Amino acid sequence: MSTRRVLAMQDVVKRTPIEFNNNNQQVSQYYGSNVFGLDAMREFLSEEAFNSIQNSMHQGTIVERKMADQVAACMKAWAQSKGVTHYTHWFQPLSGATAEKHDGFFEPIEGGRAIERFSGNALVQQEPDASSFPNGGIRNTFEARGYTAWDPTSPAFIWGETLCIPTIFISYTGESLDFKTPLLKSLHAVDKAATEVCQYFDKNVTKVIATLGWEQEYFLVDSALYNIRYDLQQTGRTLFGHAPAKGQQLEDHYWGSIPERVSAFMRDFEYESHLLGIPVRTRHNEVAPAQFECAPVFEETNLAVDHNLLLMDVMEKVAIRHNFRVLMHEKPYAGVNGSGKHNNWSLATNTGKNLLSPGKTPKTNLQFLTFFVNTVKAVYEHGDLLRASIASANNDHRLGANEAPPAIMSVFLGEQLSNVLDELEKAVHNGKMSPEEKTALKMNIGRIPDILLDNTDRNRTSPFAFTGNKFEFRAVGSSANCGGPMTVLNAIMAEQLVSFKKDVDALIHKKVEKDEAIFQVLKKYITESKKIRFEGNGYGDAWKAEAKKRGLNNIPTTPGALEAMISKKTLNMFESQGILNHREQEARYEISIETYTKKIQIESRIIADMVNNQIIPSALNYQKGLVESVRGMKDIMTAAEFKTVAKTQLELIKEISERVTVIKNEAHLMTEERKKANNLDTAKKQAHAYCEKVKPYFDSIRYNVDKLEGIVDDATWPLPKYREMLYLR
Ligand code: ADP
Ligand code: MG
Numbered sequence: 001m002s003t004r005r006v007l008a009m010q011d012v013v014k015r016t017p018i019e020f021n022n023n024n025q026q027v028s029q030y031y032g033s034n035v036f037g038l039d040a041m042r043e044f045l046s047e048e049a050f051n052s053i054q055n056s057m058h059q060g061t062i063v064e065r066k067m068a069d070q071v072a073a074c075m076k077a078w079a080q081s082k083g084v085t086h087y088t089h090w091f092q093p094l095s096g097a098t099a100e101k102h103d104g105f106f107e108p109i110e111g112g113r114a115i116e117r118f119s120g121n122a123l124v125q126q127e128p129d130a131s132s133f134p135n136g137g138i139r140n141t142f143e144a145r146g147y148t149a150w151d152p153t154s155p156a157f158i159w160g161e162t163l164c165i166p167t168i169f170i171s172y173t174g175e176s177l178d179f180k181t182p183l184l185k186s187l188h189a190v191d192k193a194a195t196e197v198c199q200y201f202d203k204n205v206t207k208v209i210a211t212l213g214w215e216q217e218y219f220l221v222d223s224a225l226y227n228i229r230y231d232l233q234q235t236g237r238t239l240f241g242h243a244p245a246k247g248q249q250l251e252d253h254y255w256g257s258i259p260e261r262v263s264a265f266m267r268d269f270e271y272e273s274h275l276l277g278i279p280v281r282t283r284h285n286e287v288a289p290a291q292f293e294c295a296p297v298f299e300e301t302n303l304a305v306d307h308n309l310l311l312m313d314v315m316e317k318v319a320i321r322h323n324f325r326v327l328m329h330e331k332p333y334a335g336v337n338g339s340g341k342h343n344n345w346s347l348a349t350n351t352g353k354n355l356l357s358p359g360k361t362p363k364t365n366l367q368f369l370t371f372f373v374n375t376v377k378a379v380y381e382h383g384d385l386l387r388a389s390i391a392s393a394n395n396d397h398r399l400g401a402n403e404a405p406p407a408i409m410s411v412f413l414g415e416q417l418s419n420v421l422d423e424l425e426k427a428v429h430n431g432k433m434s435p436e437e438k439t440a441l442k443m444n445i446g447r448i449p450d451i452l453l454d455n456t457d458r459n460r461t462s463p464f465a466f467t468g469n470k471f472e473f474r475a476v477g478s479s480a481n482c483g484g485p486m487t488v489l490n491a492i493m494a495e496q497l498v499s500f501k502k503d504v505d506a507l508i509h510k511k512v513e514k515d516e517a518i519f520q521v522l523k524k525y526i527t528e529s530k531k532i533r534f535e536g537n538g539y540g541d542a543w544k545a546e547a548k549k550r551g552l553n554n555i556p557t558t559p560g561a562l563e564a565m566i567s568k569k570t571l572n573m574f575e576s577q578g579i580l581n582h583r584e585q586e587a588r589y590e591i592s593i594e595t596y597t598k599k600i601q602i603e604s605r606i607i608a609d610m611v612n613n614q615i616i617p618s619a620l621n622y623q624k625g626l627v628e629s630v631r632g633m634k635d636i637m638t639a640a641e642f643k644t645v646a647k648t649q650l651e652l653i654k655e656i657s658e659r660v661t662v663i664k665n666e667a668h669l670m671t672e673e674r675k676k677a678n679n680l681d682t683a684k685k686q687a688h689a690y691c692e693k694v695k696p697y698f699d700s701i702r703y704n705v706d707k708l709e710g711i712v713d714d715a716t717w718p719l720p721k722y723r724e725m726l727y728l729r
Contacts, residue, residue, distance in 0.1 A: 068121075086104050126167070219292075330395045405462060597683065607697075670701070
C-alpha cells in the first residue's frame, strides 16, 4: 500500500549535501552581473541613451521611441554576450505569481536564414492575451487585449537563458491589471505629498522615496516526500497530518545551526540572487523545525518588491537542484508555526535622511515627529484596509493563531515614543505651548535613537510596530506579493500627509507661527488616533476584549476583511491620490474574493480525493489484517482466552470503522455544501458560504484522519508524516 512512501523515505535517507562551488569568489566580484544596471548601461549605451534612461528612472520622464530602439539594441548585445537567446516581459498579474512569455530574439529572414533582433517596440510594449489573467470583470470578452509596458525604474535582468524586462500590465482601456501599476502610482503620490511636507523643514528636499526591507520566511521539505503529497503539491499546505511528538516546544531550532544540506542550498540561492542584484544578506533558522528566513538590505520599494518576487522564483528553482521544495505557504503544517513576510517600511529623502529616524537636532526631531505621528494617524484611519491588504485564504490560518499578529490592526510605538506623544498631547494646552516645553519635547526625542536601536524595546506580537527607524508591518503573508500592502501603506500615508499640510497651512494662514501650527495639528492627530496604539501582548485574549471596547475591528476571515477594499472611504482615498479609480478597485475586490473561493474549493476537492483514494483504503486495508488476525485467534483459542485477548484488536477494528464512517459522511456533506455554494448568485455570497459552510468540514475530517494516522500501522499509512517531513538532515 505505501510502497511509494517507503521508496521516498529511502531516497531521503540517502541524501547528501549537493556541493556548491563559486570558486571562492567574493560577492563583490559578481554582484549584479546579470543585471542591466549602471555598469552595463554605461558600457553598452550611448551617452544620450544613458541619460534618457537615467532621467526616466529618477524623474519619471518618458523614454522616446528612438531612444528605446537604441536601448533595446544595446540590451540585446549585452544579453547575447552572456549567451541569452530569449526575452520576456516580466509582470505581476493579480493571480499572485509573476508571469512571463518567452520570445526568441531570432527572426527568420529570406533565404532560409535568421537574424537576432530586438526592437524598441518589443522592449517598450507587448500585448499578452489578458483574458487568461484575473481582471475582475474589467475586460469584456470581445476586448481580450491587454498590454505590458516597460518599467525603466526596475532594471532588466537575465534569468536562465532569458532577458527579463520588468513591466506593468494594463487593460486595453487603461485600467491596471497588476500589482505594479498602483504601486508605482502610490510611490509617486507619497513622494509628492512627503516632499511638500518636508518643505516645512528643509527646502533641499526634492524627492522622497519609500523604502522596503522584507524578511522572507519559508519551509523546506525533501522533494521525494513532497512528490507523494498531493495536498502540498496542489495547495501548498498539508491538509492532514498528526503533529510530531517533538515540535517546536524545545525552542531549539530558532537561530540554531543550519543543516549541511540546507546551508548548501542557501549558498546556492544567495549566489544566484547576488548575480541578479538582490541584496540578500541575512539567513537563519526560524522558530519551527525546517523553517528558515532570509532578508536583504532594504531598497526603494518598487525594486524591493520585484526583488522579493524574483527571489521566491529563484529559491523555488534552486531548491529543486538540492532535492528540496520550498514551501512559501503561510501555514504548511497545522500546529506548527506559520510563515510571514515582515515588511520594514520607511521614507527617505534625496538628501539622504530617513524621515522615520529620530534625529539629534531639534529641527530634524520635529520633522521626525511629523512623519511618525502621521503614520500612526494613517493607520488609524485605514486600519481595516491594511487588514484587507493582507487577507488571503492562506493567511487566515496564521493571523490570530498565537504565533502571528492578531487580525486586529494596532500600532506599537515603544515606551519612549508613547511617552513623547503623551507629553506632547498634554503640553499643547489651550492651543499653545511654551518655548521651554517645545525645547524639552524636542530634546527628549533626541535621546530616543540610542534607546530604541539597542533592540530592548521590542514587541513581537504587534502587526505594525515601530522598530527604531522604520515601521515593521508583520502581518503580511509569506507567499503574498508585498506590492499589495505596500500600495496601501504608501497611499494612506500620501492621503494623510496631504491632509496634514492642509491643516497646518490653514493655521499658518491664520498667522500661527509654523512650528506652533505643526505642534497643534500633531496634538490633534495624537488625540484622534489614540485608540490604534497598543503596547501590550497582541496574542492575549485581554487584547481582544480591549480592542472590542475601543471599537477596533477584529475580522478573522478573508471574506469579511475584504469588505474594507470597497468602502466609500477606501474608494475615495485611492481615487483622490490618483492610484486606483473605483472601477479598478472594485475589480480588485472581485478578484480577491473569487481567489479566496477558488482556494477553498480546491482544498475541499483535494480533501475528498485524498480521503477516498488514499486514507480510507489504507485504513480499511489495515483493518482487514486485524480482522484476519482476530479470526485466526478465534480458531486457535478457547472462547475464554479469546474474549480477553482479542479485546484490544476488536476495539481497534471498531474505531477504524467508526472514524471511516464519519470521514466518509463528512466528505459527502462537504461536497453537498460546495454544490450549494456554487449555485449562489454573487461572488461575495459564494466566498462566505465557502468560509462558513464548507471550510468547517476541513477540521472535522482532519481530526478523524489524524486519529487514524495515530492507530494505523506506520508501514501502511500512505502519506509522509510530519515527523518525516519536518526533520531535515
Ligand atoms: P529584525 O526585525 O529581524 O530585528 P533588522 O532590524 O535587522 O531585523 O532589519 C530587518 C529589515 O529591516 C532588513 O531587511 C533591513 O534591510 C530593513 N530595514 C532597515 N532599515 C530600513 C529602512 N530605513 N527602510 C526599510 N527597511 C529597513
Ligand atoms: Mg523583523
